[in-house]
Amino acid sequence: MKSEYQKELKELQKKNLYRKLRVLENHRGTRASFEGRELLLFCGNDYLGLSRHPRVLAAAHQAIDRYGVGARSARLIAGTTDAHAKLEKKIAAFKQKESALVFAAGFLANLGILTVFAGKGDVIIMDKLCHASLIDGARLSGAEIRVFPHKNYEKCEELLKKCTARRKLLVTENVFGMDGDRADLKELARLKKKYGAFLIVDDAHGTGVFGKNGSGATTLFSKSIDIIMGTLSKAIGGLGGFVAADKDLIGYLTNFARPFLFATALPPVLCESAHEAFCVIEEEPALVKKLWANIREVHQRLTKLGFRLAEPESAVLPVILGDEKKAMEAFEKLLALGIFIPAIRYPTVPRGKARLRITVSAAHTEKDIQGLFAAFKKIKMEKS
Numbered sequence: 001m002k003s004e005y006q007k008e009l010k011e012l013q014k015k016n017l018y019r020k021l022r023v024l025e026n027h028r029g030t031r032a033s034f035e036g037r038e039l040l041l042f043c044g045n046d047y048l049g050l051s052r053h054p055r056v057l058a059a060a061h062q063a064i065d066r067y068g069v070g071a072r073s074a075r076l077i078a079g080t081t082d083a084h085a086k087l088e089k090k091i092a093a094f095k096q097k098e099s100a101l102v103f104a105a106g107f108l109a110n111l112g113i114l115t116v117f118a119g120k121g122d123v124i125i126m127d128k129l130c131h132a133s134l135i136d137g138a139r140l141s142g143a144e145i146r147v148f149p150h151k152n153y154e155k156c157e158e159l160l161k162k163c164t165a166r167r168k169l170l171v172t173e174n175v176f177g178m179d180g181d182r183a184d185l186k187e188l189a190r191l192k193k194k195y196g197a198f199l200i201v202d203d204a205h206g207t208g209v210f211g212k213n214g215s216g217a218t219t220l221f222s223k224s225i226d227i228i229m230g231t232l233s234k235a236i237g238g239l240g241g242f243v244a245a246d247k248d249l250i251g252y253l254t255n256f257a258r259p260f261l262f263a264t265a266l267p268p269v270l271c272e273s274a275h276e277a278f279c280v281i282e283e284e285p286a287l288v289k290k291l292w293a294n295i296r297e298v299h300q301r302l303t304k305l306g307f308r309l310a311e312p313e314s315a316v317l318p319v320i321l322g323d324e325k326k327a328m329e330a331f332e333k334l335l336a337l338g339i340f341i342p343a344i345r346y347p348t349v350p351r352g353k354a355r356l357r358i359t360v361s362a363a364h365t366e367k368d369i370q371g372l373f374a375a376f377k378k379i380k381m382e383k384s
């Protein structure tokens with residue numbers, strides 16, 4: 001059996017699809033060292049730099065002293081603390097929903113949502129570029145899955161029109177994590193209403209990035225969206241997933257979501273740091289402004305150099321290179337120049353759509369952006 005796995009790994013290497021872990025040392029948010037070299041990081045999803053914000057760190061330190069490091073059990077057994085309740089109240093208000101529930105990870109939240117609200121005989125209609133956790137949740141639910149081409153809402157409407165199932169679930173991301181573009185929530189809200197569907201929006205990459213005080217674009221449509229999902233692992237800077245919805249839906253999830261019932265809770269220290277992160281977002285709007293200034297700056301500079309980037313709609317700026325080999329070569333070249341930008345390849349993105357996924361943070365300085373620009377300029381000059 002072992003040789004079968006080895007053969008498969010060799011195949012991956014041949015196709016430039018093999019992944020290996022690179023250990024970054026002396027990690028300082030936007031900087032780290034790798035094999036003795038200093039690196040500037042334009043990877044990761046810490047869009048506001050909150051993973052190291054002094055207020056967030058102070059909240060975490062205090063929480064460790066108070067609660068320790070673990071959660072001790074699943075939420076319904078011994079894992080729910082006042083820190084969970086406080087965070088859930090904050091998230092519900094932030095997302096303008098009646099109630100919220102936190103999970104130990106965003107992936108688990110999506111598995112929970114889809115397996116609880118869909119089942120045999122139901123139909124899930126989803127965007128082709130939905131995240132793996134939504135796809136796996138849909139598969140696990142036993143419902144029939146119908147996929148519409150990315151953001152093709154005419155096709156989506158056709159699927160809804162044809163669907164005779166009692167329960168139709170319409171599923172999208174708000175910001176698509178590997179492309180950085182945004183769903184048309186207004187159109188999806190219209191379709192949901194017209195066809196009586198249940199609308200689920202994954203706001204993992206939107207939370208903290210858009211809207212008034214970074215509350216995410218979903219809040220503009222919070223009345224039309226039945227379930228708003230998000231993670232605490234991206235702009236919130238920590239770890240964990242959340243679901244915001246009406247009280248009854250949250251009650252239903254609490255009773256039936258297996259990734260909630262049978263997994264150890266999010267540790268209270270992460271609840272307290274996430275709570276403080278939400279407070280920082282609300283009280284320091286300059287952070288979201290800085291993020292957007294940085295996004296525009298990176299976009300403008302790389303576009304001027306001749307790299308083809310779509311108009312920025314989020315903090316994710318992919319440079320699509322197509323060929324997996326090309327993407328890996330570009331990654332290695334940038335790494336040699338001291339810039340870490342991951343090459344995203346199949347199966348994370350479709351075959352032949354490999355890319356460098358640049359992510360921008362409010363924590364990047366002007367000097368960091370100049371460093372990025374200088375490295376891309378060098379690559380460009382080598383090519384021409």
Ligand SMILES: Cc1ncc(COP(=O)(O)O)c(C=O)c1O
Binds near residue numbers: 106
């Ligand atoms: C769109 C989307 N949804 C869900 C998740 C899962 O969230 P977590 O990393 O908190 O498990 C991710 C993480 O990559 C994501 O990009």
